[in-house]
Amino acid sequence: MKLLFSEAQADYGRYLYPYVVWALPEAGEAPADIFNAGFLPSARGLEQFYLCRHLRVSLAQFKPSSENRRILRKGEGLTMKLVPRTGFELTPARQEFCLKYAEARYGAGVMPPERLELLFNSPLATHLLVFTEAATGVEVGVALLYLEAPRVAFYRYSFFDLNHPNRSLGLFLMTTAVNYFKEQKFTHLYLGTCYSEKALYKTQFAGVEFFNGFRWSPNMNELKFALRRDPNATSHLLETVAYRQEFYAGDLQKIASASAFNVTLK
Numbered sequence: 646m647k648l649l650f651s652e653a654q655a656d657y658g659r660y661l662y663p664y665v666v667w668a669l670p671e672a673g674e675a676p677a678d679i680f681n682a683g684f685l686p687s688a689r690g691l692e693q694f695y696l697c698r699h700l701r702v703s704l705a706q707f708k709p710s711s712e713n714r715r716i717l718r719k720g721e722g723l724t725m726k727l728v729p730r731t732g733f734e735l736t737p738a739r740q741e742f743c744l745k746y747a748e749a750r751y752g753a754g755v756m757p758p759e760r761l762e763l764l765f766n767s768p769l770a771t772h773l774l775v776f777t778e779a780a781t782g783v784e785v786g787v788a789l790l791y792l793e794a795p796r797v798a799f800y801r802y803s804f805f806d807l808n809h810p811n812r813s814l815g816l817f818l819m820t821t822a823v824n825y826f827k828e829q830k831f832t833h834l835y836l837g838t839c840y841s842e843k844a845l846y847k848t849q850f851a852g853v854e855f856f857n858g859f860r861w862s863p864n865m866n867e868l869k870f871a872l873r874r875d876p877n878a879t880s881h882l883l884e885t886v887a888y889r890q891e892f893y894a895g896d897l898q899k900i901a902s903a904s905a906f907n908v909t910l911k
Contacts, residue, residue: 744756
């Protein structure tokens with residue numbers, strides 16, 4: 646892959662000169678290779694990826710915990726079906742359902758109908774998980790997925806009935822997906838980014854790990870350190886002595902040796 650570094654707003658007074666790291670796949674590279682290197686695809690599709698702090702579940706290590714099983718039991722009476730995007734019609738009723746969810750969850754106007762249609766028609770929407778009440782046939786949730794079997798299942802977006810009696814419906818959708826792709830012998834299920842403590846609900850699966858900028862880390866204390874770090878800190882993370890000492894014995898060479906990146910300059 647080719648890397649591009651897009652300059653972001655600098656803080657000259659604190660010697661912080663940020664760059665957003667983009668990856669562009671080269672011939673012979675599959676999107677799964679870029680996912681595995683710590684990148685997620687941009688909204689434009691699979692031609693451009695961005696480096697970020699995101700989560701995945703190593704499904705070989707996943708075994709439902711008592712809490713996972715409790716969430717799954719709360720979905721009794723709901724059925725799930727994997728549907729190719731080409732076999733799913735975004736009807737006016739489904740569009741209204743998704744827009745109602747998006748307005749309640751993200752705010753008015755954040756996801757207008759045009760954006761929703763682009764989302765469903767994106768190359769990143771290869772399949773959907775459709776959740777239905779068995780007794781009534783009423784759809785109560787859908788999850789948009791990008792699948793590249795057996796290496797990648799990317800749980801990109803979900804829409805569900807916020808007024809459903811099952812108050813853990815969103816977590817039920819995600820837990821069902823983790824369990825299902827484990828059974829289908831996928832390697833990883835990617836769960837999106839984690840930049841606030843509100844997103845820590847995604848970490849309740851055995852085998853979860855996050856990309857920390859140089860490797861996939863299974864250490865959730867390391868993730869919480871990054872989340873709870875002072876936003877006004879005058880140094881970036883790898884300059885933070887407490888971080889390096891606690892998780893890498895203060896050894897920058899140890900960090901470098903763990904890095905997924907090894908660049909040979911022309």
